[in-house]
Every structure is written in C-alpha cells, then in structure tokens.
Amino acid sequence: MFSLDCNDVVHALYNTVVQKPAMVSSPAELEMVKLLENTFRAVNIGLNSNQFENSSFSNSGSRSNFGHSRLIT
Numbered sequence: 001m002f003s004l005d006c007n008d009v010v011h012a013l014y015n016t017v018v019q020k021p022a023m024v025s026s027p028a029e030l031e032m033v034k035l036l037e038n039t040f041r042a043v044n045i046g047l048n049s050n051q052f053e054n055s056s057f058s059n060s061g062s063r064s065n066f067g068h069s070r071l072i073t
Helices: 004-015 027-060
Strands: none
Touching: none
C-alpha cells in the first residue's frame, strides 16, 4: 500500500532528475494526473497531425500524396 515513507523516497529520487516533482496524496490522484497528461498528449498529437494534413492538402491539392507529383512504389 501507499505510505509516506515511500513517497519521501520516491520524491528524493525524482528530485535528482526533475526540477520540481509534484507530490500526490494517493494512488488514485496519481492515476488521474496520468490520465490527464495522456489525454493532453493525445489531443496535441491529433491536432498536429491534422494541421500537417491540412497544410499538405492546401499546398498540393491532394491529400493522398503529401505534395509529391507522383507516388514512388
């Protein structure tokens, strides 16, 4: 189970690598933070790939070849 001693040990370890590690009070809180970060990451990846596709489409007139005049097979 989760204990304050374990939390202190892990905080000391992360403090050597991360500038300001965040402390949480329970494993459930940690899981919620992880879900939020993963959701944020997934949304950003989706937005960036959509932006890349839109810019490719506007430059070439076709979405399938990403601006190349022909596909090399």
